[in-house]
Amino acid sequence: MFSSFPFRTAKKILFGTGTIDQVGTELKAYGASNAAIITDTTIAAAGWAAAVQSALDAAGMKSKVWDGSQAEPSVEVGEEAIDFVRSGGFDSIVGLGGGSAIDIAKGAAVALTNEGHIMQWIKEGFSKPLAPMALCPTTAGTGSEVSDTAVFATPELKVGLVSSMLYPDVAIVDPALTVSMPGPVTANTGIDALCHAIEGYQSIQANPLTDALAIESMRLVNAYLRRAYCKGSDMEAREGMALASLLAGIVMGNADTTIGHACGYAYVYPATNLHYPHGHAIAITFPYVMEYNALAQFEKHAAIAEVLGEEVEGLSVRDAAYLAPVAFTKLMQDLRLPLSLEEVGVTEDMIPMIARNVLKSPNHCRRNPREVTEEGMIELFSHAFEGTLAWEM
Template identity: 35%
Template sequence: AAASLACEGVDFATLQGSEILHADLPPFIAVPTTAGTGSEVTLVAVVADTKKHAKLSFTSYKLVPHAAILDPALTASLPPKLTATTGMDALTHAIEAYTSIQKNPVSDAFAVKAIELIAANLPVACRDGANVDARTSLALGSLMAGAAFSNAMVGIVHALGHSLGGLCHIPHGQAMMMLLPHCVRFNLYHGVHAGLYGELLPHLAPARAAELGPGAMPAERDLAFCDELFAMNEHCHEQYGVPLKLSELGVAHDQLPAVAKQARYDGAALYNEAEITLDDALEILEATY
């Protein structure tokens, strides 16, 4: 909305892409009502084109809000299901930033702390939405995850998620939650990000990391990290009824090839170390179907 005001008379759709926005925005204060997107600190905006069934991506440092206000009271009434899926969106931001080909010390610092805050507080916030400390920590985790991916970008999970959102109208957090562990497994299978996921294990699941001990092989830690993500999803499914399959959300099986094709050319796919072929995208979608 702020960009539209700044570029009055210009077709907003023509501004999609990277650093195409040249006009300065009017005063822009962001007040998030979920702890998920991190939009209050990011340079990215995603707008749904309901006619073309696609999500348009806009990237510019001019899109970063001038100020952000985090008020946990605004997320207190968010139901457990939405708390879980938006929280997993934030977790995906942090994990993909940490494993992006554009990762750097600044994004790593934000990502690691975000993972710690989200992993420790998401179960509490889902169970007790009025817990102010948990809601505050989740809001901070979401903000830090947003700062992380603004410095490193995201990857395969978002490439597929954007396509699912545009073509099948799957809520973004829901898509991130379903896809994350499957995409981590894909990357490990293709031998990329080896050891990086394992480095994150103590921040995601300290007890599991301690159980493995300092002598565990990097590959063992990587697999344990992936297993923990699947376990988090199963918990949310059992406790709060969060769907884990595309078929449960009304997606027709014959839609998958179109989703895979669109994801293949999504900008986020460029930042994944392993190239995503059409067959790869289809294989991941089949696993979530």
């Protein structure tokens, strides 16, 4: 017997090389005539903002570019974008970039139709539907183009603006936009996509639809991330990773994440002074999260091990499950990612504090398939500190 479940995503998804050319006709269909393009200087310098402007122009739309997006955007940076869009006579938004630009674009689209500011919306919500919005990722990882969340940083912590109104009118996933990503960025964003798929698969909010998409996303990452990392111009690999990221984003938009993301947040800024890219931060502790959760979900972790390329035939489901973190670690080795917390500047005396930080993310803990205890997290981070799986010891 199947339980009932909801399933939400963007109103429309356009996937494929060259689909960015349709951004103008898509927004025009919503009656838009003047778009603000929210992006960053790197994407603008690569020529993608100009390409979007050409597509908007071809559809008879006016546009202007705001390129002030930064990694892990602060509330202040988001407010700068809001000042820009409110003063420019715009009626629609294009988000063009990685997760940061896309999250800022969501805030800008709220600002065009609602009074107030980001922190106010986070605390009190907002009521009016957003201005027409197209979200166009230039990395294959965050999945923010199909999520209902926009994340901003304050000096104390990261805060999320969450609303079903943040799903865009159209998500345009054009793999050609990801070709210029250097190898380390490909690795950082691609491993983040894989963590979204696996955490969504582990989540107690998972359902048969998200499970099917998560497994396919993992298969695509296993087939294409190494290729995209080794040769950025490999278009089949870029398309495979763009699709993997999209599927993982849809999974995350419904099943959300488990303690994988909470463990990654627990040891980097603002919890400590350590700065590390999002995907890397989560990946370093992720094998230990998989090992922790495998005990609660042998069948699911055995399926993860198999789809990530481990030989599971003839093994017990328990032995197969514990190969899932082994497969993940092999991918990290191939992508030249650090494999222990010690390598990235964490010291042993920080472990109890970092372990307690995970418990400060009650929603991640609630969605986790295995109960999250302080003792359990200390054990998890002790293994992550050494970079040694208990299964291997």
